[in-house]
Amino acid sequence: MNGNLRVGNLFGIPFYVNVSWFLVLALITWNYGSALSGAFPTLPGTLSWLLGLAAALLLFSSVLAHELGHSFAAIQQGIGVNSITLFLFGGLAALEKESDNPGGAFKVAIAGPVVSLVLFVLLSTVGQVFALGGPVGAIVSLLAYINLALGVFNLLPGLPLDGGNVLKAIVWKVTGNPYKGTAFASRAGQVIGWLAIGIGTAAILRISTFGSSWTLLIGWFLLSNANRSAQSASVQQRLDGLTAQDALVDNSPIVAQQASLREFADEVLLNSTSNWQRFLVVDTEGQLVGTISVEALQTVSRDRWAVTTVGDVMTAETALTTIRSNESLLDVVQTLEAQKLSVLAVIRDNGQLMGLLEKQAIVRLMQGQASKINPVPAK
């Protein structure tokens, strides 16, 4: 997310706040500060503002505790936490990856609300046992209420909320298919998003007294996130079961190391519709040993093409990342994204080159179109 400031580390997890957070902090301080000075007229003005600020910071600590709940559950499963960020709509714990089983996903999802509800019980008990009154009592009961709201709201059963992740884990467990879980929980999230938008709109139009413009904003936030996860679920479902081999380029530009330049020129002509500018060179075993550009033909006079081999003029460095042909396309997409690549060399288990795989081909596979590719390989 843009506009994030790094504040420090929490249990080794980088901790960020979004710039929008300062606006919320100021609003909440003002809100609580004026509420406190209204409720306790004897309180000196500065003190009520300071208590307002303290309450606002404690509210954010509650959100943080909630995110740490998710984070610790993930760490327990060996999943790293990239960052925790506080922003306009709350908190976000960015995990390195998702749990690989529904039980694990359930634990990560439920851990946040559990922390919030435990804090609610603790704070309510403290308020009751010590019979806290005055401004401190007001802040403690407010915090208890906030943690209750955090726990309950986040348990609403639709993505991107925690309850949506719980629902996803349950559907995953029942169907054995994680993408079905995501698709179902996303749809539920879309319904919740639209409901919130409806409630917020009714409140703004003064049709109802329940909700506010904030409800509308939250609804929009939930809806756009639910739409995104619905989209990624359908992509994942399409790619599920496919491997790197399924996205191979037809007539990949491959030429044998021992072929003569004459034969290479014929190969280029054969592939002329694809307009390849660079070919992959394989040895007699089929292993990738280098690349040769079409331009290399011009460096050798035409009458020497028959006696010069591709191996004589090729570049021994390929600079291509290789992947196994049986690797799942979902993992391939991750590799392409992580390394910002557009093309990969696909090899068999024995190291033999099968051909090229292009990002564009996967995009077409996802769109359900037949693959027809006429690209120029990178480099």
Ligand SMILES: [Zn+2]
């Ligand atoms: Zn949560």
